[in-house]
Amino acid sequence: MSSQLIKNNFREDRLPHIWCPGCGHGIIMRSLAQAVENLNLEKQKVCVISGIGCSSRTPGYLDFNTLHTTHGRALAFATGVKLANPELKVIVVTGDGDCTAIGGNHLIHTARRNIDITAIVFNNNIYGMTGGQYSPTTPTNEFGTTAPFGNIDKAFDICKLADAAGATYTARGTAYHVNQLTKIIENAISNKGFSLVDAISICPTYYGRKNKKGAAVNMMNYLKDFAVDAKVVDKLPPEKLENKFIIGEFKNTTEPEYTEEYMKIIKKYQKER
């Protein structure tokens, strides 16, 4: 009674999901399932891991190997899973708060190790589940329940953060540009090393309401109108980039991967024994 993609990759008895009307997370979760299907990955070879937050409900709905862990620590659990079972495709689903605040340290060190994990940040610029507190990606001067007079912090650019820490693949997509996002997730999963996808979501319930950004459709229109593709950025004059955000691939390189390096050490010293 649902589409073939949903039948193939979801725990249908768990649907409909608990996310609010118009929440972009559902779109990104579908995009992730589509990417896994496009890559023809065996379901038993995929492991989806999450921490805590709205985004972190995802493993409950996807019919792969799944693990729902503690706040911010999904990447630490994922490192364990990957080292114990290196042939698994390990995908971490996390939120902006879970990934860059509570789990900020895990993020930079997982990136530094370049372990073959794909982290997909469902970035809705706010803590949705706990009631709309501002997060590390809430833009300056915008509002949250804990910033009733405006947020004075600067927002993280998660892609730049991961890039500087050592990730070998970084990209940004949105819940509006779905086909591009699916392609990005495919490339991120295929990259042998740490990949970070900043997937811009929409939160009409908290972020939208607190900042008078309108309903789900208005917020989708914002993503459509204010996203600029990385491929055309250099050709545009600075005034056309004002208040815009950039989507697309930023980094796609190859560097020694952690589990492979680890296995090399084991092999070398086992021989000598």
Added chain:
Amino acid sequence: MDNQKAKKELKIIEDWCKGCGICVAFCPKNVLTMENDKVVISDLDKCIKCGLCELRCPDYAIYLEVV
């Protein structure tokens, strides 16, 4: 319409629809409308089976079924 598209049918799972209106807003042919906070097909003849509704429905409530 090519054969592949002719074999597809637009379906709605009413129970799953949360009434966000995203499919209605981004349907290029205005095939859909909202009634009592649920999506309904108001003009099926105009549907070009592009699948944009399915792509952006956060609740998987609208989709093209291969028949």
